[in-house]
Every structure is written in structure tokens, then in C-alpha cells.
Amino acid sequence: MRVYKAPAGDIDIPPVDILSLLFDDNSGQAREATKIHVDAAxxxxxxxxxxxxxxxxxxxxxxxxxxxxxxxxxxxxxxxxxxxxxxxxxxxxxxxxxxxxxxxxxxxxxxxxxxxxxxxxxxxxxxxxxxxxxxxxxxxxxxxxxxxxxxxxxxxxxxxxxxxxxxxxxxxxxxxxxxxxxxTITDTSALDTTTICLLYSSGTTGLPKGVKISHQSLVASTVCTMQPSKEYQEKHPGFSFDTVAHLPMSNIAGIGLYSVNPFYMNGTTHSTDKKYWMKKYNFDEFIDIHRRFNPAYQFSVPPIWLQVAKSDKVTNHFDGLQVASTRSAPIGFDTIKEIRGKLGKGKADIYQTWGITEATGVVTVHPWEAFVKDGTWSVGQLCPNVTLRILDESDNDVPEGEPGEMLIGGPILAQGYLNRPDADKEAFGNPSGWYRTGDVGVCKDGLIWIVDRKKELIKYKANQVAPAELEALLTSHPQLADAAVIGVWDEERQTEIPRAYVVRRDLQPGSLSDANAISGSDVADFVKSKVSSYKQLRGVVVFIEQIPKSASGKVLRKDLREMAKHESLKPKL
CATH class of the missing domain: 3.40.50.980 (Rossmann fold)
Structure with a gap:
């Protein structure tokens, strides 16, 4: 068995509940008088x-x-x-x-x-x-x-x-x-078995499932993923973990990246570490907050960073930024150089991470200074205490440097899915003790690159869209016989968007005429009226005669993705 670990080795994780870690434990750095949460407006x-x-x-x-x-x-x-x-x-x-x-x-x-x-x-x-x-x-x-x-x-x-x-x-x-x-909980069994958070994710397949997160997993995620921050602080005494909270409290970003991590990282020598909370994301407000408060650290997603790079509105707004982080989707090397030109007067350190809800957030962290030093642009190294296996389609470990499905282990893993033993067995129990991420990646010289996404999940900006959810809705329409949804990449917005492939019901004699047949706009409007805005069919609607499926009835999404490569359809943005 080939198991990869963090190059720097493991660290000690306090055996304590998350609230005691933040408010009472010596490893937490916030002081009593520090303003830990601030209304940005x-x-x-x-x-x-x-x-x-x-x-x-x-x-x-x-x-x-x-x-x-x-x-x-x-x-x-x-x-x-x-x-x-x-x-x-x-x-x-x-x-x-x-x-x-x-x-x-x-x-x-x-x-x-x-x-x-x-x-x-x-x-x-x-x-x-x-x-x-x-x-x-x-x-x-x-x-x-x-x-x-x-x-x-x-x-x-x-x-x-x-x-x-x-x-x-x-x-x-x-x-x-x-x-x-x-x-206060210090018993390791209780820390591992007590659920404190339930966040809905699509896992590797299917409809959204409730991911159960324990005290242990959130504490471990906090301590292990913040280790690079502590190391950065030691090298840069003036650095403070100020940030702007602009992603939702309904996912792991709101819990880990905003409610917990900056609070935990409030160093005793830094009097200004705090989180500026936006009610909801608005680009003009986001850049204005950065110009007014000059936070030193910012995590965001590729579409927002791309907007920063492309917008003529951005001048000196991010001059105070020292470190920028991105996750959720890849950003090209040339694009990241353009983005960095707008941050910290072109001198900010910038890195990317890889993570999932089922691992309580971050799994890997790119060394914060590596891109500036040598131009390395992977998703980084494994966080301390996290283990990784990379398997082929027969579940054999691949040689180092070869691509395969990535499985992760360690104390950051969630407990599993709420009331879904079938999904637990598929994702967490095969093989036992490892979580199948559904992502295909490569590990070489301690660094990890994401090659492809095996899972069906569509990531639109910072939101997760489950194809099965939209397919169930589409097939409920009386004029549609079948449907499949995939994510297609929108180069302009640097994010995946949902595209629907649908099959019209046969027109019966004397019923609907072709002139009255359902249109792509009708389908998109139907979905728009039923679901949240981020789940809409921005990748347009394509009518086909038959949805490609395997002998067992599974949608062959790889065939649809291949089809999408040859389509010149303008997304609905």
C-alpha cells in the first residue's frame, strides 16, 4: 500500500471540543478584547x-x-x-x-x-x-x-x-x-462520535446528502490547516489574519474559513485580526471593503478572483493584501499571474488549496510563498495528519507521478452521511477508513495536482449543484421524456455551469403541434421557477433524441461531455 503524508510530518491535535479550542485552549490565539467579528458595512x-x-x-x-x-x-x-x-x-x-x-x-x-x-x-x-x-x-x-x-x-x-x-x-x-x-469534552471517543455540524453536499454522486461533522474533525481541520499560517506568521511578524467573509454560512467556508479559522489564528502580537462580515456578496462592496480596511488575507473562489483581475474598477483596492487563496476550481497559470498583478501592488503571495466538505474543508495547502519563489502552481502539499492514496480503476495503488482516484484519510474526515448507509459504504467504507473523493490527481515530490473530477458534482462559483436533483425536476415536466445534466466550463466566468440535455415526449396525433412544442427557454424558465438561482441552467438546454446510458441504466456523462466539446452553444449568463 502506497500512502502519502505531509512532507513536514504530523502535529499534535488538542483532545478538546471546538468551543474550548477557540475560547479556552492555549493553542487558540485570540485575546479577550479582540474584535473577532465585525460588520463590514x-x-x-x-x-x-x-x-x-x-x-x-x-x-x-x-x-x-x-x-x-x-x-x-x-x-x-x-x-x-x-x-x-x-x-x-x-x-x-x-x-x-x-x-x-x-x-x-x-x-x-x-x-x-x-x-x-x-x-x-x-x-x-x-x-x-x-x-x-x-x-x-x-x-x-x-x-x-x-x-x-x-x-x-x-x-x-x-x-x-x-x-x-x-x-x-x-x-x-x-x-x-x-x-x-x-x-468541555476531552474524551477522544466522545469527540469523534458527537456530531456538531450537518452540511449538505452531493458527495461523489446523487442528490445532496447531509455530511456529519464531529468535534474531532472540525478541531483537527482547524489545527492542521492553520499550521501553514502559523509558519507564515513566524516569517512575517507583521502579518495578521484579517479577512472579508463573503461566502455563505450554509457551507464549510462559512463554518471553517470564517467562523473558526481566523478566530483561532488571532495572534497575541496582532491587535487587528478580525473578520469583516458582508451580508451577502456584491463585487463593488467587496472591493470597497478591501480598500477601507486593508485586510491582509483573503480566501475566495476563481470567478471572484477573475473579476478582480478583469475589472477596471479595481485600482488600489487590494494594496493591503499580503496573502490570497483560491479553491473550488482550477485557475490557469497565466490567469493567476494576471490576478496577482492586482493584489498587494503585485507583490502578494498567492496559493491554491484542494478540499471537500467530507474532509471538513481543506485537504492540501500550497506553500504560501512557493508561487512567488519558484512559480509552482499545484494544489499544494497534504496538510499535517492527512493521508492520501491514489488508486487505479481496479483499486490498485498507482506508481508515484501517475494519475488515479484520490482517497484521503485522517482525523479531518467527517463521520459520514446522515441516514445514508448506502452512500457511507460507497464513499467512506470501501476501502475502510478512507474517503473516495471522486477526484483524479497526481502526487509527485510531495506536491499534488488535480487532473480531473470523477464525481458528477457541478461547482458553480462557491455553490454545489447536484445533477440528479435537476434531472429529477426536469423529468417531472409533462413535456419531457428524459434528461441529463452535466457541468460545462465557462471560460469567461471561470466556473462550471449546468447544461441540460433533454428529450421531448413524442407528440401524439391531434395533440401538440411542433409550433407549440416546449422550447429551451421554456425548460430553463421551468427550472428557474423551482430552484435557487445558482442551480439554473446557465449552460443552455440541448434537445437530443436519446440520453446515452449504460446497460445498467446509468447516464453516460462522459459521452455528454464529449458531445459538449463539439458544441458551439452560447451559455445563458
């Missing part, structure tokens, strides 16, 4: 570590004593949260965990049907949302058997007057003084 609206500790305990008390979250034991009760970016959003996450509950992220763009489906799938017993999402949450609650009194609306727009109120009343539950201390 109104910087006076912020919260310090000390204030966050008290508010976390207050929210935990509310969840436990008013709604029973965690009353029957930790890791059982799911709190479904649809939250826009704000200083209160991460504290609600802390509060759910402190109460003994499971934080379940939900997109703020989710339709009523999508809210209801995730509430039912996760078996959520309490809903928490920003005010803009309240109407959809209330409508979905009725479909899921959740009463209105178990829907809480959060508001942190007014400094000093943050609120968490039942949807049906104006009562501010945060106004009370009772608190609940979270339980």
Missing part, C-alpha cells in the same frame, strides 16, 4: 471574544431551556439555520454547539420547497433565520410539521441591540441574563 457593530463567550452561553441557554436542544444528550437535535453574513451568524453556530445541538446550514436562496426538503431530511426541530428568510421558513415549516413558535428570527443590524425573536412575536430572547456553559 458598520464597523462599530462588532463583538469581542469576551462578548462572544457570554452571548454564546446565552444562546445556548435559550436553545436548551426554551426549545429542548441538547436536553436528551449532545449531537441529536438539529437546528436548521438560514443566515446572511453578520457578526451574529457565527455566534449562533457557537450557541447551537454549546447547547449540545447540531448546526445545519441552509442557503439563504433556498426556495420553500428546498427548505421543507432539508428540514425533513435533517429532521430539524428548530429553525433559525435572518429576517429576509422568515417568510419562506414559515411557509416551509408548515409542510414539515414544525410550528411557528419554533422559528427564530435573528437581527444584528443595530449595534448593542441584537435580537433573536420567535417569528410570531417581538420578544427578544437575548435580553435575558441566564446562561448555559458548554460541556
Amino acid at each position: 458598520h464597523p462599530i457593530n462588532s463583538i469581542t471574544k469576551a462578548e462572544a463567550r457570554t452571548l454564546t452561553k446565552r444562546i445556548a441557554y435559550i436553545f436548551r431551556h426554551r426549545y429542548g436542544i441538547g436536553a436528551s444528550g449532545p449531537g441529536r437535535d438539529v437546528v436548521l439555520c438560514s443566515l446572511y453574513g453578520s457578526p451574529l451568524a457565527p455566534v449562533i453556530f457557537y450557541g447551537v454547539v454549546a447547547a449540545g445541538g447540531i448546526y445545519c446550514g441552509l442557503s439563504t436562496k433556498a426556495t420553500v420547497g428546498e427548505v421543507s426538503a432539508q428540514a425533513s431530511s435533517s429532521r430539524a426541530s428548530l429553525l433559525v433565520c435572518s429576517s429576509e428568510c422568515a417568510g419562506r421558513m414559515c411557509a416551509a415549516a408548515g409542510q414539515s410539521g414544525i410550528t411557528d413558535d419554533r422559528i427564530l428570527v435573528s437581527d444584528s443590524s443595530q449595534p448593542g441591540a441584537w435580537s433573536l425573536s420567535p417569528a410570531a412575536t417581538a420578544e427578544n430572547l437575548l435580553s435575558g441574563s441566564e446562561t448555559l456553559d458548554w460541556t
Whole structure:
């Protein structure tokens, strides 16, 4: 068996729960008076570590004593949260965990049907949302058997007057003084088995599945993936882990990259480490925040970095940036040079990572200074304590430097999927102890390159789109006989976009005429009316006579991808 490990070796991971790591453990670097979360639009609206500790305990008390979250034991009760970016959003996450509950992220763009489906799938017993999402949450609650009194609306727009109120009343539950201390956990078995977070992902195939993340996996991910940051700080004493939070709280970026990592990395010699929260992403606001606050670090996704590079609006906005990071899709070597020209006066260090929800975020990190030093542009080295195997189609280890499917192991792995033993066996249990990423890659001289994506998942910007979900919707249309969806690359936007291949139903004599047959625009509009904006068919709709399938009935997506290479279809952007 050929097993790859981090070149620098493993590091010690504190045997402690995530809240104790952030608020109490010596390895966490935040100080009591540091403003750990700041409203980008109104910087006076912020919260310090000390204030966050008290508010976390207050929210935990509310969840436990008013709604029973965690009353029957930790890791059982799911709190479904649809939250826009704000200083209160991460504290609600802390509060759910402190109460003994499971934080379940939900997109703020989710339709009523999508809210209801995730509430039912996760078996959520309490809903928490920003005010803009309240109407959809209330409508979905009725479909899921959740009463209105178990829907809480959060508001942190007014400094000093943050609120968490039942949807049906104006009562501010945060106004009370009772608190609940979270339980410090040091038992390794409990850390590994207690679920604290449920994030929906498509895994390697199929409809979205709830990924169960434990204390151990989030703590390990935090400590191991932040090791390169600590090493960078040692070499650059003036570096501080300031950043702008602009990706959603419904995925691992909002939890790991914004709610946890910068908090953990607040060095004692740096008084300005903080996260500036955007309510939702807007390019003009994003670049303006960078010019006003000069954060030193920024993670984002390729479409946003490309927009930075191409926009004439960007002048000196990113002059203060010292380190930039990208993930979710590859960026070409020439493009990355163009992007870097706009960052830190052309001197910023820039790197890329590779990661997945099932590994609690980041798996590899490109050494932060490697691109500037020698032009190396891989997805980096394995993070400490992470192991990797690369297998061929017969599950044999390939020689070093040869491509194969990448399997990962280590304490960063999630526990598996919620109520999906079939998916668990396929992704986590074969072979046992390893997760099949579905990505094809190469490892050579300690560096990893992604060659191709084996999985069906489409990544549109920072969002995940499951082909099976859209296919189920398309085939529900009375005028469509069959459908398949693939991701096609949009060079202009530097992201994948969904393209649908559909088969019309045979026109019966005396029924519809060709003139009245469903059009591509009709199909796209039908999907648009049913799902979130990021799932729309921007890659256009193609009508074909038959969907290519294997003898067992599986869609042959490789045939469709080959077909797409020869199509000159303009995407719907």
C-alpha cells in the first residue's frame, strides 16, 4: 500500500471540543478584547471574544431551556439555520454547539420547497433565520410539521441591540441574563462520535446528502490547516489574519474559513485580526471593503478572483493584501499571474488549496510563498495528519507521478452521511477508513495536482449543484421524456455551469403541434421557477433524441461531455 503524508510530518491535535479550542485552549490565539467579528458595512457593530463567550452561553441557554436542544444528550437535535453574513451568524453556530445541538446550514436562496426538503431530511426541530428568510421558513415549516413558535428570527443590524425573536412575536430572547456553559469534552471517543455540524453536499454522486461533522474533525481541520499560517506568521511578524467573509454560512467556508479559522489564528502580537462580515456578496462592496480596511488575507473562489483581475474598477483596492487563496476550481497559470498583478501592488503571495466538505474543508495547502519563489502552481502539499492514496480503476495503488482516484484519510474526515448507509459504504467504507473523493490527481515530490473530477458534482462559483436533483425536476415536466445534466466550463466566468440535455415526449396525433412544442427557454424558465438561482441552467438546454446510458441504466456523462466539446452553444449568463 502506497500512502502519502505531509512532507513536514504530523502535529499534535488538542483532545478538546471546538468551543474550548477557540475560547479556552492555549493553542487558540485570540485575546479577550479582540474584535473577532465585525460588520463590514458598520464597523462599530462588532463583538469581542469576551462578548462572544457570554452571548454564546446565552444562546445556548435559550436553545436548551426554551426549545429542548441538547436536553436528551449532545449531537441529536438539529437546528436548521438560514443566515446572511453578520457578526451574529457565527455566534449562533457557537450557541447551537454549546447547547449540545447540531448546526445545519441552509442557503439563504433556498426556495420553500428546498427548505421543507432539508428540514425533513435533517429532521430539524428548530429553525433559525435572518429576517429576509422568515417568510419562506414559515411557509416551509408548515409542510414539515414544525410550528411557528419554533422559528427564530435573528437581527444584528443595530449595534448593542441584537435580537433573536420567535417569528410570531417581538420578544427578544437575548435580553435575558441566564446562561448555559458548554460541556468541555476531552474524551477522544466522545469527540469523534458527537456530531456538531450537518452540511449538505452531493458527495461523489446523487442528490445532496447531509455530511456529519464531529468535534474531532472540525478541531483537527482547524489545527492542521492553520499550521501553514502559523509558519507564515513566524516569517512575517507583521502579518495578521484579517479577512472579508463573503461566502455563505450554509457551507464549510462559512463554518471553517470564517467562523473558526481566523478566530483561532488571532495572534497575541496582532491587535487587528478580525473578520469583516458582508451580508451577502456584491463585487463593488467587496472591493470597497478591501480598500477601507486593508485586510491582509483573503480566501475566495476563481470567478471572484477573475473579476478582480478583469475589472477596471479595481485600482488600489487590494494594496493591503499580503496573502490570497483560491479553491473550488482550477485557475490557469497565466490567469493567476494576471490576478496577482492586482493584489498587494503585485507583490502578494498567492496559493491554491484542494478540499471537500467530507474532509471538513481543506485537504492540501500550497506553500504560501512557493508561487512567488519558484512559480509552482499545484494544489499544494497534504496538510499535517492527512493521508492520501491514489488508486487505479481496479483499486490498485498507482506508481508515484501517475494519475488515479484520490482517497484521503485522517482525523479531518467527517463521520459520514446522515441516514445514508448506502452512500457511507460507497464513499467512506470501501476501502475502510478512507474517503473516495471522486477526484483524479497526481502526487509527485510531495506536491499534488488535480487532473480531473470523477464525481458528477457541478461547482458553480462557491455553490454545489447536484445533477440528479435537476434531472429529477426536469423529468417531472409533462413535456419531457428524459434528461441529463452535466457541468460545462465557462471560460469567461471561470466556473462550471449546468447544461441540460433533454428529450421531448413524442407528440401524439391531434395533440401538440411542433409550433407549440416546449422550447429551451421554456425548460430553463421551468427550472428557474423551482430552484435557487445558482442551480439554473446557465449552460443552455440541448434537445437530443436519446440520453446515452449504460446497460445498467446509468447516464453516460462522459459521452455528454464529449458531445459538449463539439458544441458551439452560447451559455445563458
